[in-house]
Amino acid sequence: MNRLKSLVLCAALVTGIAHAEENTLRVYNWFDYITPKALDDFKTQNPAIKLVYDIFDTNEALEAKLLTGNSGYDVVVPSNVFLAKQIEAGVFQPLDRSQLPNWHHLDPKLMQLIEANDPENKFAVPYMYGTILIGFNPEKVKAALGADAPVDSWDLIFKQENISKLKQCGVTLLDSPSEMLPLALQHLGLDPNSNNPKDYLKAEALLMKIRPYITYFHSSKYMADIANGDICVAVGYSGSFSQAANRAKEARNGVTVDMRLPREGAPIWFDMLAIPKGAKNPQAAYTFINYLLQPSVIAPISDFVGYPNPNKDATEQVAPAIRNNPNLYPTAAAMTTLYTLKPLDAKVERFRTRAWTKIKSGT
16 A cells, blocks of 8 residues: 555656646846846746746857757747848747737837848747947046047947057957957948858958957956946947946946947847747747737836837837937937848858957967
8 A cells, every 4th residue: 555655656746747847938048138027027927837047148159059959948039140040940930929919019110120030020029129339438438549539430449549549448349250240341341241251351350450459259248347347348239238337337336338339330130039949838938928028028128138129019118218318229310320130151151150260269
């Protein structure tokens, strides 16, 4: 009898563990890209779902997991260019919009832009969007370059006479060939989405020229360092500098963080919520995505991360300091200078990756 009871208890335990596993939602999102409250509220509203939330800081890191065919995640957040390549590789399952009743809150104009990477908006839901721009410490940049420092131009980074003087206070670049090399191409007057290997040799030469003045390459570390005053200039994501500015204010450390969308233009990107084909809990994934589509949920996240969201009914709920900042919410005029990045041919992508390895090593 005791043995029978033990078997029954073991069977119940195994069933319970299996059931818990079935109700585990695994999300893989960017570093510092959601409010703790949003996660806590989701857990409170969905007590049957166990949320496991992990972070990454480059598209390349996410893609490495996705292309194995078994990422282990139910919701991932690739940027639009990487999304396009991953759709082509068959990484994601098509969306069932009947499970996303809050879809109607999305801005139709932005959804049309996204169709360039996700035709018919078939595979992904936009989460946030933004640009790549220049963040800087006004005091330190003025000390190095004077009051007329070209903080609203890529000349600040790509002209040796400028960046050489900034070395003393620290300059960082994103650790992302898919974002940094297009900026170099643009500065040279070339197509940021060029498929010509010779163009990348020119971009490589430009970046090698300024390489001695770069403190480091990283796609998230610069946020804390510019807020602490450890660096004075960074090329990074628009909202990250809003977060850094807030951190500096909260710390009362005397550091000011400012940003500029360069007048020459910059890449505009969209970070997308998608469900991998191998997701073990797609139902919970839809619950999570639909939750984020609520204006009352996504607006405070925009306030926290400093990025505009694609939810047309949430804009008025976003803090004026965010929605009225032209460096975060680009003006109509600025939008004409922005461009989307596109996937490259596989051969050129490999060439670009090799060039980036050389640039980072400085040899």
